[in-house]
Amino acid sequence: MLAELIHPLAAMGAQDWPYRPRPSSAGPNQCVRKLVYHAREFPRRQAHGRFLVVLDDSSWHEELTLNWIEQSAFQLRDRQTEVVCGETVFAGESYTILGHIDGIVTDLLGIDRLLEHKAIEHFTFQRYAEGDYPLDYFAQVCLYLRGITQLNPDIDEALLLIKNKNQSAYLEYRLHYDLPNDRLTVCEIVHSNGERSFPKQDVIGLYQQALARFAQIEQHRADQTLPDRPYEDDSNYHCQYCPYSRLCWEGHVAPVLTNTVPLSPDMAALAAEYLDLDARIKPLNKRFDHVKKLLKAGLKTQQASEAEGHGFIVRINQSTQTRHDVKLLPSYVQELAETSLSIEKLSVNRIAQEWGPLQTDPNPQVA
Ligand code: SF4
Known part of the structure; x- marks a missing residue:
């Protein structure tokens, strides 16, 4: 009764945000072509209601986490304070990049740090927990730290707190930013399961690269051009969630592979x-x-x-799914819906080596 109601309701309230150079799109893993589509106001696929509900969930997760922090001995303040993160050019004019920080936390020693919270799904969280760095979030932190120094020049560290929405696990990165050299150092990583590491690893140039990407997008907008697709085909997960994917890959023909090489x-x-x-x-x-x-x-x-017993439960969940039986559709509708997908299939076979088996010494010496 209600389960089918919520996603369409969310879709009805969907808003189209115009493109602006923002800290959240400053990361190196963002598809520049997608941002150019947005900047040039190409029509985008309407976001699915479920996707909008997922985004909405994330902001509520942030609210819940910040409520927990407020109950701790840490002090949390300046939530959603606007900061000036830098200058770029947009629509032919000078443009100030603005951001809104999640807050400033003060620890028990009185040290202030920027707090940035993210709530993400399990598999991406696992990737980060296993060592991948969330570079887009790091870039966002660099922009915010630039902005914060104008309010408080003593703040040069951030806590990036990432929540696993499925399991309520947390991953925390303590990041130090050397502003003159645009150098972000990953000082410490703490997992809520008690694991802790001190990588002391530098990521250099995230801020300057972000400004360069914003300038590149502006250039494409002004020239009415598009950058190349950064992915080989539309199976990349960026493309699967991209509102421009149909437009972007329409008519694309994968290069025919003809060579045989050693x-x-x-x-x-x-x-x-x-x-x-x-x-x-x-x-x-x-x-x-x-x-x-x-x-x-x-x-x-x-x-x-x-069935339950001996420490196990075995269960069959029965449900129904609605599917379209294409054979029941008129043939002209089937033809209209026809689409061709390129398929790649890898095969690996062992072959007899041309030079035959390895020769062993006919007169082995035994020591
Ligand atoms: S479909 Fe993929 S390559 Fe094309 S704009 Fe979207 S993310 Fe980029």
Whole structure:
């Protein structure tokens, strides 16, 4: 009754934000082509209601986290304070890049730091927890720290706090910013599970690169051009969530691969690993499918949807899905809906080596 109501409601309230150079789009992993589409006001696909609800959830997660911090011995202030992050050119005129910070936290020693909060889904969180750096968030922090120094020149550190929305785990990066040299140092990473590390790793030039990208976007806007696509095809996850993907990849034909080249030693090692993994995964998948069938059959013979015992619960969740049976559609509709997808399939086979097996010494010396 209500489950189907919320996403359409969110979609009805969707707003189109015009392009502006913003700290949130300053990161090196942003697709510049997408930002140029936005700056040039190309029509974008309407965001799905579910996507808008996911974004809305993130701001509520931020609210909840900040409420917890306010109950701690840390002091939190200046929430949503506007800061001036720099100057660029937009629509042919000088443009001031503005940002709104999540707040300033003061620790028990009286040290002030910028606080930036993000709430993200489980898999991206895991990637960061395993060592990938969230460079787009780092760039945003650099812009905010630039802005904050105008209000308080003593603040040169930030806490980037990332929440796993699925599991309420937290990852915290303590970042130091050397403003004159545009050098961000990852001083400390703390996971809410107690893991802690001190990478002391520098990321240099995020701020200057952001300004260069804003200038590049402005140039494309003025020249009415588009930069190249940064991805090989539309299977990249950036493209899958991009509101311009249809427009961007329309008519794109993947280059035809015609050459035969010698395999390098590195590629040969990968090919051997591929075959080894394939040989190990296939029997496991087969057994996995078989075990699944046996469990389902075990429940069904007793007309049971659930069985519990010996520390396990086995359950069959039954539901219905609506699908379109294309064969029932008139043929002209089927033709209209027809689309061609390029498919790439990799195959790796072991071949007999041209130079035959390795020769062993016919007269081995035994020590
Ligand atoms: S579809 Fe992909 S390449 Fe094209 S603008 Fe969007 S993110 Fe960039």
